[in-house]
Amino acid sequence: MQDFIFQNLGLIGALIFVSAYLPQIKHLLKVRDSTGISVFSWGTWLFGALLLFIYAVYNQDFVFIALTTLEALGSLTVIILTVKYKKGNNTAS
Secondary structure, X not given: OHHHHHHHHHHHHHHHHHHOHHHHXXXXXXXXXXXXXXXXXXXXXXXXXXHHHHHXXXXXXXXXXXXXXXXXHHHHHHHHHHHHOOOOOOOOO
16 A cells, blocks of 8 residues: 555656646747757757666666656657747748
8 A cells, every 4th residue: 555655646746747848848839939948958858768767667667667758758849849949940830
């Protein structure tokens, strides 16, 4: 029972942590301008998430597998939108 409680606390923490990506993604989709957003920085986050994912899979840690998967998806989404909405690339649609 104790493992169940702590695993759920970890999952809730992971969801809260990953929800921090949503304002950046919403902003990029709304303004369609990625001025000031560093692809290198987000790429570093993505690389770190992928390394942690490998570690989590090796240790069979479900909470960290979920966290790093969501973190990698969030980082990848920001990178894609940043490149898409780079000044000069944002054509009207």
